[in-house]
Amino acid sequence: MTHKIWLAMAVTALLGIGVAVAQNAAPVTSLRGETAIDETSPPPLNLKQAKPANGFGRAYRQQPPLVPHRIEGYQVNLNFNKCLSCHAWPQNARFGAPKVSETHYATRGGERLDEVSPQRWFCTQCHVPQVDAPALVPNAFKNARELSGAFAN
Amino acid sequence: MSENTKRQGFLARMWHAFRRPAVTIAAGTLLSIGFVLGIVFWGGFNWSMELTNNETFCTSCHEMKDNVFVEYRNTIHYSNRTGVRATCPDCHVPKDWLHKVARKIQATNELYHHFKGSVDTPEKFNAKRLELATNVWKAMKTTDSRECRNCHEFRSMDLSKQENRASKLHEEALGRGGTCIDCHRGIAHQLPAGAVAAAEKLYKSLGYETFTLPPPK
Numbered sequence: 556m557t558h559k560i561w562l563a564m565a566v567t568a569l570l571g572i573g574v575a576v577a578q579n580a581a582p583v584t585s586l587r588g589e590t591a592i593d594e595t596s597p598p599p600l601n602l603k604q605a606k607p608a609n610g611f612g613r614a615y616r617q618q619p620p621l622v623p624h625r626i627e628g629y630q631v632n633l634n635f636n637k638c639l640s641c642h643a644w645p646q647n648a649r650f651g652a653p654k655v656s657e658t659h660y661a662t663r664g665g666e667r668l669d670e671v672s673p674q675r676w677f678c679t680q681c682h683v684p685q686v687d688a689p690a691l692v693p694n695a696f697k698n699a700r701e702l703s704g705a706f707a708n
Numbered sequence: 709m710s711e712n713t714k715r716q717g718f719l720a721r722m723w724h725a726f727r728r729p730a731v732t733i734a735a736g737t738l739l740s741i742g743f744v745l746g747i748v749f750w751g752g753f754n755w756s757m758e759l760t761n762n763e764t765f766c767t768s769c770h771e772m773k774d775n776v777f778v779e780y781r782n783t784i785h786y787s788n789r790t791g792v793r794a795t796c797p798d799c800h801v802p803k804d805w806l807h808k809v810a811r812k813i814q815a816t817n818e819l820y821h822h823f824k825g826s827v828d829t830p831e832k833f834n835a836k837r838l839e840l841a842t843n844v845w846k847a848m849k850t851t852d853s854r855e856c857r858n859c860h861e862f863r864s865m866d867l868s869k870q871e872n873r874a875s876k877l878h879e880e881a882l883g884r885g886g887t888c889i890d891c892h893r894g895i896a897h898q899l900p901a902g903a904v905a906a907a908e909k910l911y912k913s914l915g916y917e918t919f920t921l922p923p924p925k
Binding site: 625640650651 | 783784871901904
């Protein structure tokens with residue numbers, strides 16, 4: 556019986572100390588950031604899509620290439636895939652577009668198909684456009700080539 | 709019974725009055741009145757035709773409003789940087805009078821199918837979508853995308869302001885006699901399944917080699 560009372564008192568004391576410590580620590584920040592509650596925060600930056608003429612480099616060999624052109628309004632659904640209008644063989648040569656990789660014509664089980672595999676149908680799940688925006692948080696990502704001197708060119 | 713007591717029929721009397729030369733009214737008066745009335749009725753005809761020539765009227769049918777209008781709302785012809793828009797008649801009804809009236813007469817077919825209920829459910833609409841799309845592509849291809857050219861003029865395009873892909877392909881299209889619909893199918897409404905095969909079939913039946921940009925000469 557007394558053990559239980561001691562236990563309860565110890566827990567209460569710990570909680571009390573914890574609350575005191577928390578109140579002295581830094582205040583919690585919300586999505587508002589530094590803006591006070593009676594101020595209007597600045598509007599978000601209206602940034603344009605990055606469209607380098609020669610495309611983006613790849614950070615590592617298997618990276619899905621980034622999209623260097625506008626794809627706004629491109630229909631990619633069960634009925635039709637607009638990306639393939641330019642990127643599928645044989646019309647990719649006419650349009651000067653990179654051909655859809657051979658890996659996209661194989662199913663998960665390794666079966667080779669004549670059309671793009673259903674698992675790879677929705678291009679924008681992996682291939683995305685880029686915006687030249689300042690980083691939201693510090694980013695220490697290193698390119699595969701930067702990592703190891705042996706492969707750096 | 710004498711002949712005088714039996715009056716002629718209504719139509720016969722009207723016809724005789726119509727054919728008889730005017731007794732009291734001057735010819736000039738009649739002509740002027742006719743001229744003014746002609747203007748009034750011509751204007752009235754045109755005005756009532758134009759009542760059927762806007763987005764509100766077109767989307768008053770639920771078949772249009774729930775299917776193609778919803779798709780069009782996500783496209784650049786509905787909302788874009790400048791706010792310059794193309795609504796239903798801008799793309800589907802020619803602007804010049806003769807072609808416009810011809811299309812309006814053709815539109816009675818659409819009235820018929822609306823009342824018949826040919827496409828009044830989403831399933832029925834999607835089943836017919838390929839046929840409807842092919843009709844529009846055919847109309848565009850045979851008129852060199854006349855409705856697109858209501859607003860978009862090839863020779864006035866500032867290619868240096870376009871994206872690399874666009875400027876390259878527009879230049880080629882201009883040189884090879886291509887037309888807008890060759891590449892810009894599905895610009896305003898979603899493409900149905902089998903669109904590519906249907907386009908290929910249509911172009912072959914019209915006598916073209918490829919269903920996209922024509923090959924270099």
